[in-house]
Amino acid sequence: MATAKKTPAAPAKKPAAKPAAKKAAAPAKAAAKPAAVKKAAPAARKPNAAFMKAMTPSASLAAVVGAAALPRTEVTKKVWDYIKKHDLQDAANRRMINADDKLKAVFGGKAQVSMFEMTKLISDHLQ
Numbered sequence: 001m002a003t004a005k006k007t008p009a010a011p012a013k014k015p016a017a018k019p020a021a022k023k024a025a026a027p028a029k030a031a032a033k034p035a036a037v038k039k040a041a042p043a044a045r046k047p048n049a050a051f052m053k054a055m056t057p058s059a060s061l062a063a064v065v066g067a068a069a070l071p072r073t074e075v076t077k078k079v080w081d082y083i084k085k086h087d088l089q090d091a092a093n094r095r096m097i098n099a100d101d102k103l104k105a106v107f108g109g110k111a112q113v114s115m116f117e118m119t120k121l122i123s124d125h126l127q
Helices: 009-037 059-065 072-085 101-106 115-123
Strands: 096-098 112-114
Touching: 059 072, 059 101, 072 101, 072 115, 096 115, 112 115
Parallel strands: none
Antiparallel strands: 096 112
């Protein structure tokens, strides 16, 4: 008689009590967390003056974005507008740009460049 059978009612009470204790402790932890994480709001971010400086595009880039002096950010936007308007993104790999005649002059004669390489090649055409 050394082994006694446990009744199913006794173990059922213990697990029911544990989740209630965890739930009671969880809101206290959650309430403490935001107070510790709070930081001062950063100041509004100013754009870098080098990116906002108006630059003159070369003749080959002017065929795509226009001859007016523009900041680098606007040049990039206009090139992307041109790419999307003429559907020049590669269908299989959207990171690749298929160059038409105007863009081939900007891309140094390459038929296809990645979008990351494109910004480097465009910067060579800005003065």
